[in-house]
């Protein structure tokens with residue numbers, strides 16, 4: 001009996017041991033999967049204060065694919081060997097659809113900061129986090145300031161970029177006119193910007209008004225620009241309003257109407273007026289959700305015998321060639 005009980009007990013013990021073994025294996029599996037998930041999500045078990053300032057586990061994995069492939073904890077890897085190997089662990093710029101480890105020191109430049117802050121003020125403090133795009137706009141405007149000819153922006157909204165440019169160039173000292181064209185009522189749905197011609201534009205327009213990104217308060221826009229002379233605010237729909245630009249020499253244009261048809265129409269008007277070396281910045285040329293602008297403007301540039309440079313910011317940059 002005792003022997004039989006012992007045998008039964010032994011069998012039960014063995015069963016329990018087997019279940020415990022299974023449980024331990026499952027726990028180990030769960031722990032391993034959790035660790036892998038943490039790694040895949042760019043997290044680390046290492047406390048942040050043990051790692052250098054700005055250490056970003058996701059960036060560490062993105063820029064060190066061998067570490068990602070090994071499935072190890074990014075923080076532990078950095079401390080055990082990555083630090084000694086001088087591995088990249090932080091981006092210099094990660095916003096507005098752009099992540100890079102390259103130099104973005106322009107952000108610390110006092111002139112840039114002043115200009116950007118004035119842009120921010122123009123847009124009621126609404127921060128788009130588009131520092132690199134503004135950096136491009138300011139660079140192009142500075143280059144164009146040395147050329148004969150006036151400045152144009154088609155798609156002004158509250159005037160973020162144009163205010164930043166006028167601040168940076170100390171506009172009242174320049175003797176140039178800045179033409180600022182906008183409906184100040186958003187996309188003109190009755191005109192060339194039909195949904196057929198530019199899929200997605202209508203939805204984007206509605207969202208931008210709902211979020212407060214777009215303005216229809218033209219008087220507030222006028223007040224924003226009141227500190228500068230030689231500013232011509234033209235309210236209405238491009239292309240209908242283009243003829244109000246009386247300058248026959250244009251050195252700089254910012255094209256930012258978030259819609260292909262008026263942008264091409266603006267370029268057709270401006271092209272013969274652009275002085276050699278004139279700078280044109282297209283805000284959305286290479287932007288991820290603007291394929292219509294990309295196709296239409298690329299075709300326009302090809303017809304003019306030139307090309308638009310796609311920028312990693314999502315912008316496009318065109319320099320008017322010296323000869324046709």
Ligand SMILES: C[S@@+](CC[C@H](N)C(=O)[O-])C[C@H]1O[C@@H](n2cnc3c(N)ncnc32)[C@H](O)[C@@H]1O
Pocket residue numbers: 154155156157158159160161162181182183184185186187188191193214215236237238239256257258259262
């Ligand atoms: C993205 S916002 C411009 C942002 C501006 N560049 C800035 O620095 O803040 C686009 C603007 O284009 C304007 N717009 C759209 N279609 C237009 C058209 N056919 N004619 C004139 N303005 C237009 C809208 O009213 C809107 O204010």
